[in-house]
Structures are given as structure tokens and as C-alpha cells.
Amino acid sequence: MESRMFTVITTRRSTRRFKDTPVPEDLLRQVIEAGRYAPSGGNNQTTHFLVIRDENVKEKLAAQAEAAFASMEITPDTYKSLAGSIRASQKGGYVFHYHAPVLVLLANRKDYGNNMADCCCALENMAIMANALDLGSCYINQINWLREDPDMLSYLRELGLKENERVYASLALGYADTADGLPVREALPRKGNDVTWIG
Amino acid sequence: MESRMFTVITTRRSTRRFKDTPVPEDLLRQVIEAGRYAPSGGNNQTTHFLVIRDENVKEKLAAQAEAAFASMEITPDTYKSLAGSIRASQKGGYVFHYHAPVLVLLANRKDYGNNMADCCCALENMAIMANALDLGSCYINQINWLREDPDMLSYLRELGLKENERVYASLALGYADTADGLPVREALPRKGNDVTWIG
Numbered sequence: 001m002e003s004r005m006f007t008v009i010t011t012r013r014s015t016r017r018f019k020d021t022p023v024p025e026d027l028l029r030q031v032i033e034a035g036r037y038a039p040s041g042g043n044n045q046t047t048h049f050l051v052i053r054d055e056n057v058k059e060k061l062a063a064q065a066e067a068a069f070a071s072m073e074i075t076p077d078t079y080k081s082l083a084g085s086i087r088a089s090q091k092g093g094y095v096f097h098y099h100a101p102v103l104v105l106l107a108n109r110k111d112y113g114n115n116m117a118d119c120c121c122a123l124e125n126m127a128i129m130a131n132a133l134d135l136g137s138c139y140i141n142q143i144n145w146l147r148e149d150p151d152m153l154s155y156l157r158e159l160g161l162k163e164n165e166r167v168y169a170s171l172a173l174g175y176a177d178t179a180d181g182l183p184v185r186e187a188l189p190r191k192g193n194d195v196t197w198i199g
Numbered sequence: 200m201e202s203r204m205f206t207v208i209t210t211r212r213s214t215r216r217f218k219d220t221p222v223p224e225d226l227l228r229q230v231i232e233a234g235r236y237a238p239s240g241g242n243n244q245t246t247h248f249l250v251i252r253d254e255n256v257k258e259k260l261a262a263q264a265e266a267a268f269a270s271m272e273i274t275p276d277t278y279k280s281l282a283g284s285i286r287a288s289q290k291g292g293y294v295f296h297y298h299a300p301v302l303v304l305l306a307n308r309k310d311y312g313n314n315m316a317d318c319c320c321a322l323e324n325m326a327i328m329a330n331a332l333d334l335g336s337c338y339i340n341q342i343n344w345l346r347e348d349p350d351m352l353s354y355l356r357e358l359g360l361k362e363n364e365r366v367y368a369s370l371a372l373g374y375a376d377t378a379d380g381l382p383v384r385e386a387l388p389r390k391g392n393d394v395t396w397i398g
Binding site: 198 | 250358
């Protein structure tokens with residue numbers, strides 16, 4: 001029985017090419033519900049899920065992110081994935097969400113100590129649930145990196161972000177653009193993530 | 200088929216009373232492996248799992264945490280769960296890990312932008328896998344809060360933490376101390392974790 005569960009968890013891979021096919025409403029709701037049932041610090045339940053399917057909104061988010069990244073400078077301390085976004089944005093045509101049919105932003109209260117942790121646990125629940133439902137997903141950091149960008153913040157507030165909330169994680173979601181529409185699932189051996197056994 | 204996955208995710212609850220019964224080795228390895236397969240920023244795989252079963256080590260960790268919390272002051276800005284640990288430690292007899300048979304610490308490089316996110320995704324994979332295997336688990340923040348405490352850091356390094364690593368999340372794991380040894384699983388309706396639909 002539980003080999004199925006183990007398989008779903010270990011075959012989750014990042015999907016970065018999506019079909020245009022919409023995600024069926026009942027599957028999307030299962031994925032969001034899975035996220036809502038993640039643990040939270042002191043059972044606070046203050047994660048706020050912004051579920052974006054509107055093409056215009058996704059386009060505007062991509063354009064705003066590109067503009068923000070394009071104006072940044074890369075220093076030796078810049079996190080390598082962020083440096084990649086800056087370079088791609090300066091080149092132009094950068095769409096951080098891979099045109100996924102659904103983009104879920106996970107926000108939380110900025111003055112709450114478990115904000116990042118709660119959002120990440122919710123995100124992982126959604127990624128696992130998506131894989132179980134034959135949907136591809138990808139962890140997205142870009143909105144998170146622009147958490148305090150005034151233009152981004154102002155637009156997110158138009159979309160429903162509350163005054164005291166910030167985005168801590170995001171998930172791109174949809175059917176993988178593969179021949180069979182299924183996510184690539186070959187479970188890759190781990191090269192890192194070391195384990196130290198104590199007792 | 201996938202109603203099983205949805206059920207496993209939505210019935211995961213925090214277990215805070217554990218039986219002394221050890222976690223069978225094969226189940227523990229499945230839980231850790233599930234954690235190792237979580238996504239990581241740029242596929243970095245730098246999460247380091249410290250799996251603690253040694254009773255003396257768990258006791259020493261509890262005593263060190265108690266001493267550190269007991270010396271802290273509560274201010275109006277103190278996160279309420281941390282304030283709880285401080286109060287309990289000042290009172291005495293505080294054991295942050297609930298005497299769970301297994302305590303897993305998740306560490307990562309302190310200069311890596313996705314350290315907290317990666318550890319939390321790994322932790323959630325483990326919590327879900329544990330529930331699927333009839334094991335109880337609880338998200339633990341206390342070592343995380345003492346991340347830079349010099350005494351704690353020094354002891355963790357004796358246990359195998361690397362110089363540039365810090366602890367970002369922990370999981371208590373074991374059989375629940377209930378009549379049937381199964382975790383309490385009633386899926387509680389969410390009171391928060393709001394969803395905003397955009398398109």
C-alpha cells in the first residue's frame with residue numbers, strides 16, 4: 001500500500017514546460033485543499049493562497065518581475081538562481097512562471113515567525129498532491145525575491161494581498177508538455193542531502 | 200486511487216505524546232528517504248539530515264535547550280510559541296522533543312538563500328510519509344530558534360553539523376501514545392488559510 005505513497009513522493013520532479021490545457025476544477029481544488037491542510041506554527045493557519053488563472057494577470061506579473069529583475073545588479077554574493085533571473089530579464093522575454101496555466105502564490109503575515117516555514121510546508125503538500133493527480137508543478141522563487149518591491153507589492157494588493165502580508169513561496173501548476181501529458185517521473189538518485197545517523 | 204493521497208495529507212495531525220516503542224528501521228529509512236527527495240533551490244540538495252535516536256543525546260539537547268530558553272526574556276515582540284518555551288524552561292522540566300523516539304534535525308548552509316525553504320519542504324515530505332506509515336510526527340521549532348546559540352552550535356557540531364551549517368527545522372517522530380498506537384487523524388476543518396481565486 002505505502003509503496004504507492006513512497007513512489008508519489010520520490011517521483012515528484014519539477015515541470016518547466018506546460019500544456020495550455022486548463023487544470024480541471026476538481027483537481028485544482030484538491031491540490032489547494034492539500035496545501036491548506038499543511039501544519040502551521042501554533043496552528044495559526046494564516047497562509048493565504050492566491051490562485052491565479054487569469055492570463056492577463058499572469059502576463060502582467062511576468063512583465064513586472066522582468067522589469068524589476070532587469071534593474072538589479074549581480075554581485076559576487078547574488079544567489080545563483082536570482083542571478084539567472086536577472087540575466088534573463090536583462091536579455092528580455094523572461095517569463096518566470098513558464099506560462100503554467102495556474103500560478104499559486106503563498107503569502108503570510110510579515111511579522112509572523114513561521115511565515116516562510118508554513119508557506120513551504122503548504123507548497124510541498126500541493127506539489128505531492130499534484131504529482132498524485134498526474135499534474136506537473138514547479139517551485140517558483142521569483143515573486144518571493146521581489147517580496148518588498150514596491151510596484152510588485154502594489155499590484156499584488158490589487159489582486160487581494162493584505163497590507164501586512166508578503167509572498168514567501170509560489171507554485172506553477174499544470175499538465176506537463178510531454179508526449180503523454182504526464183510529468184517526467186524517473187526518480188533520480190540523490191547526489192547530496194546527506195544523512196548522519198546518531199544512535 | 201488518489202483519495203488515499205488526499206486522505207493521508209489532510210489527516211496528518213501533530214503528535215505530541217509518543218510511545219517508547221522504537222520506530223522500525225525500514226520505516227524510518229522510508230521517512231528519511233522521502234525527505235531527501237524534496238525539491239531544493241537549483242536542485243542543490245544541501246539539506247543535511249541528523250537522525251537522532253540516542254537517548255543520551257536527546258536528553259542533552261533537551262537540557263541545553265532548556266538552559267538557553269530559561270535565560271531569555273519575553274518582550275511584547277516575542278513570538279508566542281517561543282514565549283511558551285521560555286516560560287516552560289524557566290519553570291523547569293521542559294523537554295521540547297516530547298521524548299519522541301526519533302528526532303530529525305534538518306540543517307543547511309547558512310549562506311544559501313533557500314536553506315529554510317528546502318528544509319521545510321523536506322520536513323513536510325517526512326511528515327506525510329510518516330502518516331502514511333501510521334507514525335506520528337510533530338514539527339519542532341526549538342533548535343531552529345537556538346540556531347546561533349553558541350553552546351547549542353558547539354554540541355551540534357560534535358554530533359556532525361558542519362561549520363557552515365545551521366538547523367532550520369526539526370521533526371519528532373514515533374508511534375503515538377494512543378490506545379491503538381495510531382496518530383489521531385480526524386481531519387479538522389480549516390479555520391484560516393484563506394484562498395483568493397483570481398480568474
